[in-house]
Amino acid sequence: MSSDDMLRWDLDSLFPGGSASKEYAEFLNRIREKLDSAGQLLDKIKNQNDLLHFGEWRTFVLSLQDLYDHIRHAGAFAGCLTSQNVNDELGHSHEATVSQFGARWQVLMTGFEEFAIAVGDQQWQEFVAQDGLKEIKFYLDDLRDRARAKMAPEMEKLAINLAVDGYHAWNRLYDKMAGDLRVDFEENGRTDRISLGQLSSKLESPDRKIRETAFMKLQEAWESRAELAAMALNSQAGFRLALYQNRGWQSHLYEPLRIARLKEETLAAMWSAVAKSIERFKPYIIAKKKILGIDSFKWFDQTAPVGKLNKSYSYPEACSFIVEHLSSFSEEMGAFSRMALDKRWVESEYRPGKAAGGFCTSFPLKKESRIFMTFSGTFGGLSTLAHELGHAYHSFVLKDKPSFASRYPMTLAETASTFNELRVTDAALESSDDHEEKLMLLDQKIANGFTMLCNIRARFIFDDTFYTERKKGFVPRSRLNQIMLEAQKQAYGDLIEGDGWHPLFWASKLHFFITAMPFYNFPYTFGFLFANGVYDRALKEGKSFAKRYRALLEDTGSMTNEEIAEKHLGENLTHEDFWEDSIDRVLADIEPFVKMAG
Numbered sequence: 019m020s021s022d023d024m025l026r027w028d029l030d031s032l033f034p035g036g037s038a039s040k041e042y043a044e045f046l047n048r049i050r051e052k053l054d055s056a057g058q059l060l061d062k063i064k065n066q067n068d069l070l071h072f073g074e075w076r077t078f079v080l081s082l083q084d085l086y087d088h089i090r091h092a093g094a095f096a097g098c099l100t101s102q103n104v105n106d107e108l109g110h111s112h113e114a115t116v117s118q119f120g121a122r123w124q125v126l127m128t129g130f131e132e133f134a135i136a137v138g139d140q141q142w143q144e145f146v147a148q149d150g151l152k153e154i155k156f157y158l159d160d161l162r163d164r165a166r167a168k169m170a171p172e173m174e175k176l177a178i179n180l181a182v183d184g185y186h187a188w189n190r191l192y193d194k195m196a197g198d199l200r201v202d203f204e205e206n207g208r209t210d211r212i213s214l215g216q217l218s219s220k221l222e223s224p225d226r227k228i229r230e231t232a233f234m235k236l237q238e239a240w241e242s243r244a245e246l247a248a249m250a251l252n253s254q255a256g257f258r259l260a261l262y263q264n265r266g267w268q269s270h271l272y273e274p275l276r277i278a279r280l281k282e283e284t285l286a287a288m289w290s291a292v293a294k295s296i297e298r299f300k301p302y303i304i305a306k307k308k309i310l311g312i313d314s315f316k317w318f319d320q321t322a323p324v325g326k327l328n329k330s331y332s333y334p335e336a337c338s339f340i341v342e343h344l345s346s347f348s349e350e351m352g353a354f355s356r357m358a359l360d361k362r363w364v365e366s367e368y369r370p371g372k373a374a375g376g377f378c379t380s381f382p383l384k385k386e387s388r389i390f391m392t393f394s395g396t397f398g399g400l401s402t403l404a405h406e407l408g409h410a411y412h413s414f415v416l417k418d419k420p421s422f423a424s425r426y427p428m429t430l431a432e433t434a435s436t437f438n439e440l441r442v443t444d445a446a447l448e449s450s451d452d453h454e455e456k457l458m459l460l461d462q463k464i465a466n467g468f469t470m471l472c473n474i475r476a477r478f479i480f481d482d483t484f485y486t487e488r489k490k491g492f493v494p495r496s497r498l499n500q501i502m503l504e505a506q507k508q509a510y511g512d513l514i515e516g517d518g519w520h521p522l523f524w525a526s527k528l529h530f531f532i533t534a535m536p537f538y539n540f541p542y543t544f545g546f547l548f549a550n551g552v553y554d555r556a557l558k559e560g561k562s563f564a565k566r567y568r569a570l571l572e573d574t575g576s577m578t579n580e581e582i583a584e585k586h587l588g589e590n591l592t593h594e595d596f597w598e599d600s601i602d603r604v605l606a607d608i609e610p611f612v613k614m615a616g
Contacts, residue, residue: 025333027365027388029098032381037099037108042092046115049088053122056081060129067136069144075133076148082126083154087382087421089119094379094388101373101390102365117182124178131165131174134158154422156576164276168265177261181533185257188250189533195243195250196528201235214239214526215374222321226312233318233520240525247525248495254533255488270485274537278429279578280544283592288544289478291597292471295605296511299472302464302608303513305615309457316518320468325458330395333366340404343445344438347556348564351438354414355407358387363410366393366403376402378409378435385417397446397459401439408438415571426574428535430582432545433552434571440553453614460611467604470546476502476509477539480524498524544579547600554603555587 033042056078063074093116099109137145142162146155168174200211203220205228217239220232240247262270275282303315309324331339337359345352358364363386365372376391387410393399412434416424440463447459483501487493493501499521506519524530529538552570556563570586583589589596 024362025365025367025393026362027098027102027390028362029095029102029388032384032386033095037106037112042095042112045088046092046112049085049092049119052081052085052088053119053126056085056126057122060126064129064132067133067141069141072145072148075130075145076151079130079158080150082123082130083420083422085123085126089116089123090421091381091383092116092119094381097377097379098365098388098390101377103371104373105371117186121178121182125175127161128171128174128178131161131168132171134162135165135171150420154420157422157425160279167267167272169261173264181257185254186533188254188257189531192247192250192531193528195246199239199243201239203232203235221318222323224323226310226319226322229318229322230316236526237520237522240522244495244522244525247531248493248498251484251498251524251530252488252492254531255485256492258536259485259489270489271482271537274535274540277535278427278541278544280427280429281578281580281592284580285540285544287592287594288540288547288597289475291594291601292475292543295471295598295601296509296513298605298608299464299468299513301612302468305612306461309615314515314518315513316516317514317520319518320465320473323458324461325454325456327397327455327458328452329455331397331400332395333393336393336400336403339400339445340407340438340442343442344404344407346445347441347561348567350564350568351411354411358389358407358410361386363387364389364391364403364406366391366399368392368394376406378406378413380413382417382421385414387413398462400446401442401462404438404442405435408435411438412571412574415568416575419572419575424575427579428541429544429548429579430574432542433549433574436546436549437553437556437567440550457611457614460607460614463607464605464611467546470543471601471604472510472513474539474543476505476523477527477529478537478543479505479508481530481537481539484524495525547597547604548579548583550603551587551589551596551600554599 029036033039033045035041059074059078059081063071063078066074093113096109096112096116099106100113103109134142146152146158151158169177196214199214201214201217202209203212203217205220214236217232217236221229221236223229223232258273259270262273267273271282271285275285306319306322306324307313307315310319310322312319337356341352341356341359344355365388369392372392373390376389378387378389380387389403389406389410391399391402391406393403409431412426412431416426443459443463447456450456450459480502483505484493484498487497487501502524503519503521506514506523520526532538552567556567559566566586570582573582573585577585580591583591583596587596591597
């Protein structure tokens with residue numbers, strides 16, 4: 019196998035032939051047939067809620083679970099196709115097809131929810147005690163509780179169908195609008211027309227003039243689309259709030275907290291601990307300003323690099339480094355990572371035509387994962403690879419569980435990935451004798467915490483305020499700018515100085531426009547701090563913690579966040595103690611950074 023082949027993932031073992039694969043087309047047809055069969059079974063047994071029909075309802079639930087696996091499998095493949103080639107029109111068509119499958123599946127699930135509501139509590143316990151269902155009891159109980167808080171099933175089905183070309187269409191429209199934006203950027207005497215993704219990379223330039231110019235270009239680009247972005251955001255929020263009103267949900271946090279399996283007291287405790295910690299970043303900002311030679315710290319200085327890596331990593335070197343240092347904690351984690359790399363589960367080639375960013379996706383029917391990224395030889399690329407291998411390991415740990423017992427919330431989705439990232443960064447720090455390299459690594463760790471504690475909190479405050487005001491009517495773009503400025507000033511305090519704010523951040527950040535997940539912000543901070551708390555235990559207990567760590571990951575699909583922490587860490591997440599300890603771990607690198615900065 020050539021070295022170039024090692025940089026490209028293996029999709030042919032899933033479905034040979036790419037987007038034109040006959041096997042994949044047949045697979046999509048099988049999903050259609052399965053959806054039809056499940057629909058016919060539902061038509062037969064709907065309104066039959068007695069004990070005599072429990073066996074047929076059991077069959078229906080297991081068919082829903084099987085369909086869920088098939089649709090995820092198909093969606094993962096389509097997502098891989100369009101990521102490796104953004105111009106794969108057939109791949110995009112497949113994505114649209116799978117999206118329609120998902121809507122049909124949701125309608126079928128609503129039919130089961132109708133049954134779950136109608137059955138009495140005692141009968142329900144008998145129903146979920148059946149073979150094949152008792153293993154997914156947590157999921158089914160949670161589904162029943164949520165169903166009781168919804169509209170009548172027929173209304174829910176209507177809302178699901180309308181959302182495809184209504185609610186979710188606003189998200190797709192925003193993505194198209196953002197993807198089409200281009201700016202003219204001059205650098206080194208040459209002017210190029212570049213995308214916003216390319217422009218964002220300029221914000222990481224060591225040259226402040228380039229960062230400032232890139233930031234101004236970003237502002238100008240979104241200024242030209244701000245009215246449209248405001249319309250999209252208001253329309254999405256209006257749709258969501260109308261659903262909430264008809265379901266009788268008073269708080270706009272009800273849905274995101276239910277999805278996250280999180281208590282409101284836990285979220286409040288976390289944000290309270292975060293708010294108290296912000297001033298502790300001040301020595302870091304002062305030191306970074308000194309290194310950068312600037313008088314005031316502005317929004318576009320947050321991602322300014324300091325220090326430098328005097329070496330680059332080949333892809334095999336990065337892989338070996340990750341495997342070695344994961345193995346030092348858990349031999350299973352190291353062996354798994356080696357297997358995933360050797361079997362070419364990773365797409366890492368640096369080439370044009372690929373999508374930006376990185377992700378890990380699961381193929382449940384094959385019990386495999388695939389990782390997408392672009393490796394450029396930097397430590398950042400190594401860290402990203404370790405991060406995504408953490409996601410793959412999480413899926414590996416859960417691979418033999420029924421899929422309804424392996425659906426973990428976004429709050430716990432970053433546990434394994436952040437753990438891996440912390441592991442390899444600390445290993446790089448320990449193995450380095452180079453002052454500039456250590457400075458760079460420390461800065462990356464602290465800057466990540468700075469983002470999670472300040473930037474994400476600003477997003478949460480914005481969302482919370484916006485949804486409160488949107489209940490009263492349309493929120494114009496001028497007010498959206500104002501809400502964003504107020505949120506940033508509350509979240510950052512005086513760490514951002516002068517006029518160095520980003521009032522159009524609400525328009526430029528796609529996370530605000532994601533319709534698949536409301537309040538796509540706090541799970542990041544939760545996951546980051548939770549992973550740091552877990553990592554802290556690993557450092558204190560060493561390899562003996564590896565089995566407990568694996569057991570924790572195994573339970574992420576069948577427990578709440580609070581139950582996970584209580585069982586595996588002995589912690590109460592509704593108290594600030596755990597969060598304060600995790601924040602201490604995050605901020606522990608500030609003192610050595612300041613000393614190294616001189």
